Amino acid sequence: MALSREQLAMRVAQELQDGYYVNLGIGIPTLVANYVPDNMDVMFQSENGLLGMGEFPQESQVDADLINAGKQTVTTVTGASIFDSAESFAMIRGGHVDLTVLGAFEVDTQGNIASYMIPGKLIKGMGGAMDLVAGADNIIVTMTHASKAGVSKLLNTCSLPLTGKGCIKKVLTDLALIEIKDGQFHLLERAPGVTVNEIKALTEGELVANGDIPEMQF
Amino acid sequence: MAGFNKVVTDYSEILYGLEDGMTVVAGGFGLCGIPQGLIDEIKRKGTRDLTVVSNNCGTTEHGLGVLLVNRQIKKMIASYVGENANFEAQMMSGELEVELTPQGTLAEKMRAGGAGIPAFFTATGYGTAVADGKEVREFNGRQYIMEESITGDFSIVKAWKADTFGNLVFRKTARNFNPLAAMAGKITVVEVEEIVQPGELDPDEIHTPGIYVNRVILGNSEKLIEQRTVATK
Numbered sequence: 001m002a003l004s005r006e007q008l009a010m011r012v013a014q015e016l017q018d019g020y021y022v023n024l025g026i027g028i029p030t031l032v033a034n035y036v037p038d039n040m041d042v043m044f045q046s047e048n049g050l051l052g053m054g055e056f057p058q059e060s061q062v063d064a065d066l067i068n069a070g071k072q073t074v075t076t077v078t079g080a081s082i083f084d085s086a087e088s089f090a091m092i093r094g095g096h097v098d099l100t101v102l103g104a105f106e107v108d109t110q111g112n113i114a115s116y117m118i119p120g121k122l123i124k125g126m127g128g129a130m131d132l133v134a135g136a137d138n139i140i141v142t143m144t145h146a147s148k149a150g151v152s153k154l155l156n157t158c159s160l161p162l163t164g165k166g167c168i169k170k171v172l173t174d175l176a177l178i179e180i181k182d183g184q185f186h187l188l189e190r191a192p193g194v195t196v197n198e199i200k201a202l203t204e205g206e207l208v209a210n211g212d213i214p215e216m217q218f
Numbered sequence: 219m220a221g222f223n224k225v226v227t228d229y230s231e232i233l234y235g236l237e238d239g240m241t242v243v244a245g246g247f248g249l250c251g252i253p254q255g256l257i258d259e260i261k262r263k264g265t266r267d268l269t270v271v272s273n274n275c276g277t278t279e280h281g282l283g284v285l286l287v288n289r290q291i292k293k294m295i296a297s298y299v300g301e302n303a304n305f306e307a308q309m310m311s312g313e314l315e316v317e318l319t320p321q322g323t324l325a326e327k328m329r330a331g332g333a334g335i336p337a338f339f340t341a342t343g344y345g346t347a348v349a350d351g352k353e354v355r356e357f358n359g360r361q362y363i364m365e366e367s368i369t370g371d372f373s374i375v376k377a378w379k380a381d382t383f384g385n386l387v388f389r390k391t392a393r394n395f396n397p398l399a400a401m402a403g404k405i406t407v408v409e410v411e412e413i414v415q416p417g418e419l420d421p422d423e424i425h426t427p428g429i430y431v432n433r434v435i436l437g438n439s440e441k442l443i444e445q446r447t448v449a450t451k
Binding site: 047048050059074083116162 | 320343398
């Protein structure tokens with residue numbers, strides 16, 4: 001079975017470590033905040049200028065001046081700090097954020113990522129994604145492995161305009177956890193019940209699967 | 219003698235000197251911390267062919283989006299277009315010139331512009347369309363592109379409190395690009411929720427010193443929420 005959005009978030013959460021500063025992109029990455037292990041302190045950075053983002057507010061706490069990068073109303077946690085956008089990206093570009101999780105349309109075997117526009121169809125803009133992929137060392141891309149029509153999104157070469165070049169090393173899809181190195185996709189884990197051959201069939205770029213590939217544990 | 223008193227009481231005077239074809243740098247992130255009163259005044263004045271520098275361009279009804287609908291913007295320098303269908307449509311049709319700029323690069327361009335630094339090198343955008351036509355330089359084995367800074371003829375800023383000398387304090391994440399926009403303008407005008415006397419703000423708590431600010435006006439725009447999201451439990 002392909003992973004649900006919640007399972008994707010749960011698997012990413014397993015990569016968290018106590019004391020991490022983490023930036024979560026819009027969409028599935030945002031859900032990771034719901035699965036921080038109880039025995040762990042993690043602080044979320046929101047690139048509009050907040051370190052220590054808390055949960056969504058109660059109705060009575062809603063504050064138009066306190067939002068996250070997805071423009072949703074949020075709260076702050078104890079020990080949070082607020083700063084301007086240049087300071088926020090100084091943290092990101094300076095490599096101070098421990099883990100970045102973001103979505104993508106495509107990734108390829110060279111570690112390239114495309115996530116901000118589909119020419120002639122969709123222009124979202126890159127927002128902070130280009131800064132995040134260029135500035136962070138520890139990045140997890142979350143995405144669906146293939147389109148609904150079965151067209152792979154893990155490619156030899158990205159077809160869409162790039163968000164970043166050679167910067168992605170880890171990809172979690174609804175089918176697999178994959179490491180990118182030496183110009184190949186390396187299969188690390190399978191979604192429960194999904195076979196290596198099923199994953200291979202939906203991976204355009206060269207996929208290396210050495211030995212017995214474990215299933216993800218939840 | 220006005221001395222350091224920057225307070226203007228009439229919106230019709232706050233944008234004195236703004237002309238067609240100028241570059242306007244704006245603070246705000248989405249609809250958070252936007253100088254809506256100043257935007258409305260640009261609309262009322264009908265100033266045209268503007269180049270606007272701002273992270274987003276509001277929605278079709280609010281923020282800078284009202285200037286797009288009114289066809290007053292010739293060029294937008296922004297990082298994010300999503301959630302504004304009009305922006306996307308004008309961009310696709312070629313009616314609006316758009317320079318998509320990574321968010322951190324945009325913030326740094328404003329900061330550097332205000333700080334008298336004409337350009338800087340960043341890894342952001344290397345190997346992407348953002349790097350087209352830009353100088354690439356290697357430092358310590360890594361590739362960086364040269365980005366030129368931005369200054370504006372006018373900057374429009376939203377702050378929480380100001381004293382009459384133009385010292386500013388921002389509130390929560392409404393700070394965002396506002397302090398950077400304040401630095402980047404040849405003329406910086408600020409809309410605030412409260413004006414206090416000099417000395418009432420602790421010098422240690424001031425986010426933007428008044429030296430960057432030319433005019434301050436008391437606004438009364440409603441604060442808007444794009445994605446009102448509340449706890450489910």
